[in-house]
Amino acid sequence: MNLYYSQEMEAKLAHDFIHVLGPIIVGAGPSGLAIAACLKSEGVPSLVIERSHCIASLWQLKSYDRLRLHLPKSFCQLPLMPFPTEFPTYPTKEQFVGYLEDYAATFGVQSVFGESVVKAEFDEGLGLWRVKTVKEGSGWAREYVSRWLVVATGENAEEVIPTIGGLSDFEGTVVHTSGYRSGEAFRGKKVVVVGCGNSGMEVCLDLCNYDAMPTIIVRDAVHILPREMLGRSTFGLCMWLLKWLPVQMVDRLLLFVTWLMFGDTTRFGLRRPKLGPLELKAISGKTPVLDVGTLDKIKSGDIKVYPGVKRFTSKGAEFVDGRSEDFDAVILATGYRSNVPSWLKDSEFFSEADGLPKRPFPNGWKGERGLYAVGFTKRGLLGASIDATKVAQDIAQCWNSEAKQNFCAS
Ligand SMILES: Cc1cc2nc3c(=O)[nH]c(=O)nc-3n(C[C@H](O)[C@H](O)[C@H](O)COP(=O)(O)OP(=O)(O)OC[C@H]3O[C@@H](n4cnc5c(N)ncnc54)[C@H](O)[C@@H]3O)c2cc1C
Numbered sequence: 001m002n003l004y005y006s007q008e009m010e011a012k013l014a015h016d017f018i019h020v021l022g023p024i025i026v027g028a029g030p031s032g033l034a035i036a037a038c039l040k041s042e043g044v045p046s047l048v049i050e051r052s053h054c055i056a057s058l059w060q061l062k063s064y065d066r067l068r069l070h071l072p073k074s075f076c077q078l079p080l081m082p083f084p085t086e087f088p089t090y091p092t093k094e095q096f097v098g099y100l101e102d103y104a105a106t107f108g109v110q111s112v113f114g115e116s117v118v119k120a121e122f123d124e125g126l127g128l129w130r131v132k133t134v135k136e137g138s139g140w141a142r143e144y145v146s147r148w149l150v151v152a153t154g155e156n157a158e159e160v161i162p163t164i165g166g167l168s169d170f171e172g173t174v175v176h177t178s179g180y181r182s183g184e185a186f187r188g189k190k191v192v193v194v195g196c197g198n199s200g201m202e203v204c205l206d207l208c209n210y211d212a213m214p215t216i217i218v219r220d221a222v223h224i225l226p227r228e229m230l231g232r233s234t235f236g237l238c239m240w241l242l243k244w245l246p247v248q249m250v251d252r253l254l255l256f257v258t259w260l261m262f263g264d265t266t267r268f269g270l271r272r273p274k275l276g277p278l279e280l281k282a283i284s285g286k287t288p289v290l291d292v293g294t295l296d297k298i299k300s301g302d303i304k305v306y307p308g309v310k311r312f313t314s315k316g317a318e319f320v321d322g323r324s325e326d327f328d329a330v331i332l333a334t335g336y337r338s339n340v341p342s343w344l345k346d347s348e349f350f351s352e353a354d355g356l357p358k359r360p361f362p363n364g365w366k367g368e369r370g371l372y373a374v375g376f377t378k379r380g381l382l383g384a385s386i387d388a389t390k391v392a393q394d395i396a397q398c399w400n401s402e403a404k405q406n407f408c409a410s
């Protein structure tokens with residue numbers, strides 16, 4: 001029996017509830033693993049619930065073969081366990097997944113796999129979170145209860161599939177980047193890649209490496225930066241400069257060095273936003289593209305740049321500038337969104353519109369009544385680590401205080 005529930009409460013809970021000692025964590029990605037590990041180090045047990053059958057499903061099941069971390073490893077490691085020293089500056093996805101597996105094993109992270117959380121709500125009567133899961137395709141359901149609920153389902157839980165007219169009439173292959181593995185399947189093919197974030201840009205480079213003929217759709221302004229400048233990682237340099245200089249000044253320096261290296265990218269169809277890359281990232285969360293070779297292929301004409309798609313046809317696409325062209329395949333590099341509003345019955349903490357905490361970083365980690373979020377900062381793995389440390393300390397304080405007999409008031 002769980003020591004932290006009174007007998008009266010025990011009686012109220014039906015047999016089919018599973019009482020979780022410590023927090024329920026939804027999602028076994030880097031954020032879920034980080035919070036479970038931080039809790040463990042504070043002596044707090046937890047249970048991770050994951051819809052897929054493995055940890056880090058975004059990395060293992062939904063990413064292309066050539067993927068590497070695009071920030072240096074020192075900015076991507078999870079709390080309490082550094083990357084192995086022999087890892088390169090930009091670890092491959094296999095290395096990153098290997099690290100996460102070691103991480104989960106080191107901290108004895110307890111997970112249930114193959115269960116999707118479909119509903120989570122606070123039961124005022126019980127004073128507990130009720131978390132309902134289903135096993136995909138089985139009609140089989142379970143309910144877990146706990147005093148604490150940590151949302152770690154990520155900013156990239158569901159693919160964004162745009163509603164561009166005619167897409168269903170297109171007779172060739174249509175695939176989202178989450179389903180793209182390599183250019184092998186597209187050798188000699190004309191491929192239109194919709195979207196110019198980090199995924200779209202890198203997939204175009206990969207297509208070139210497999211002798212496909214990619215066209216990238218750039219409908220809006222975009223910041224493309226070199227991954228390294230002045231002999232250092234651009235990201236590391238920015239973090240260092242931000243210690244002394246305001247963000248606008250760092251942006252100006254960054255864009256000046258980028259201009260020296262790339263020239264004016266407008267002539268290649270890549271207009272820059274009015275705001276600088278770091279200011280834009282901070283305000284809107286839009287990540288600048290860190291170039292790993294795509295720009296050279298755009299300059300050489302191996303990758304064509306077109307403006308927005310007006311509509312798709314059975315054989316290709318018509319563009320907003322009046323041109324039209326035939327294609328063999330469409331790759332949607334249109335990004336991802338959070339799925340929290342579809343299952344969390346709490347409109348106070350998370351926004352219904354974008355599925356992210358309403359309060360921006362660094363204040364988006366704590367909600368009411370034992371509800372927490374890890375990994376919704378728009379700051380990648382570094383943001384997830386910062387959240388996990390704070391959330392674990394907050395819960396551990398409660399767990400370890402004498403008040404735990406009566407539950408902590410939040
Ligand atoms: C291609 C790509 C490359 C990236 N590279 C970097 C990088 O180099 N550096 C960096 O800092 N960031 C990077 N990011 C950002 C990325 O968000 C993080 O790397 C990281 O994966 C976020 O971890 P997370 O645990 O918050 O989310 P995720 O990794 O998405 O994990 C969330 C988990 O929750 C599960 N889940 C979702 N909904 C439910 C549900 N209802 N019930 C149960 N389980 C559920 C999912 O299956 C998933 O396993 C990259 C993102 C992408 C898409």
Ligand SMILES: NC(=O)C1=CN([C@@H]2O[C@H](COP(=O)(O)OP(=O)(O)OC[C@H]3O[C@@H](n4cnc5c(N)ncnc54)[C@H](OP(=O)(O)O)[C@@H]3O)[C@@H](O)[C@H]2O)C=CC1
Nearest residue numbers: 068069070162195196197198199200219220287333334335
């Ligand atoms: N190596 C690495 O570490 C990598 C990291 N990542 C990270 O993963 C996350 C997701 O990246 P990504 O998958 O690129 O998604 P993003 O959300 O970053 O980019 C989506 C792109 O699709 C465009 N888009 C959306 N809808 C349409 C439409 N209807 N027509 C035309 N264009 C459209 C967007 O344009 P607009 O801006 O105009 O809305 C944007 O350019 C990011 O955080 C990224 O940094 C991704 C790949 C590699």
Ligand SMILES: O=C(O)C(=O)Cc1c[nH]c2ccccc12
Nearest residue numbers: 071235281287288378379380381
């Ligand atoms: O890969 C991502 O999407 C990230 O969020 C990592 C990241 C956080 N801050 C940035 C600033 C510039 C480039 C990447 C990132």
